[in-house]
Amino acid sequence: MQPAKGHHDDDYKYLLTSATLARTIDGLLISLESFIYVLEEDSTKMNYDVNYELKYYLARKESDLILGGIKNCWNSFEYLVMETPRFKLIRKYYDVIKNIINEKGDIHSGKTYECMSPPALWRKEYEEAREAEADITKPVPIKVKKIRRYSWVEVAILIALALSITSMILRFFVS
Numbered sequence: 001m002q003p004a005k006g007h008h009d010d011d012y013k014y015l016l017t018s019a020t021l022a023r024t025i026d027g028l029l030i031s032l033e034s035f036i037y038v039l040e041e042d043s044t045k046m047n048y049d050v051n052y053e054l055k056y057y058l059a060r061k062e063s064d065l066i067l068g069g070i071k072n073c074w075n076s077f078e079y080l081v082m083e084t085p086r087f088k089l090i091r092k093y094y095d096v097i098k099n100i101i102n103e104k105g106d107i108h109s110g111k112t113y114e115c116m117s118p119p120a121l122w123r124k125e126y127e128e129a130r131e132a133e134a135d136i137t138k139p140v141p142i143k144v145k146k147i148r149r150y151s152w153v154e155v156a157i158l159i160a161l162a163l164s165i166t167s168m169i170l171r172f173f174v175s
Helices: 009-021 025-046 050-058 061-072 074-083 085-092 094-104 118-135 152-174
Strands: none
Touching: 009 025, 009 061, 025 050, 025 061, 025 074, 025 085, 050 061, 050 094, 061 074, 061 094, 074 085, 085 094
């Protein structure tokens, strides 16, 4: 299957526009994921390989803005794509993106992105604090089991014996 080169130029321009407007790596990935979604939707109708199509568009010179932003924030990119459930679609094409960045080598994005959006950073810090808190061992309360002297059968026999002795004593005094 050959890529449908040039078929998604309008979608690609929209991707570049939204990438210039994005301030964080989150925004950049949302734009990229929507572009990949369009490619996948059309691939079922037009019968082409999304990998080739994605390579075709990301290999362009204009894509340096997107790829440079991803390269500058590589740790955040890996965390957001691989660890969080938000970007499952990009996760499928992680190797394609990584290979293109490695092939291009020195990529400079004309824009700097915040590498970790604050809510994701707060969540990560919260999870790290919880993990550290979980590592602290808390004392386990000791439960003392009550020891029963007699079983229920023995108690019933003792009560029956006490009642029979009491009844014999009462008969002796009454008669």
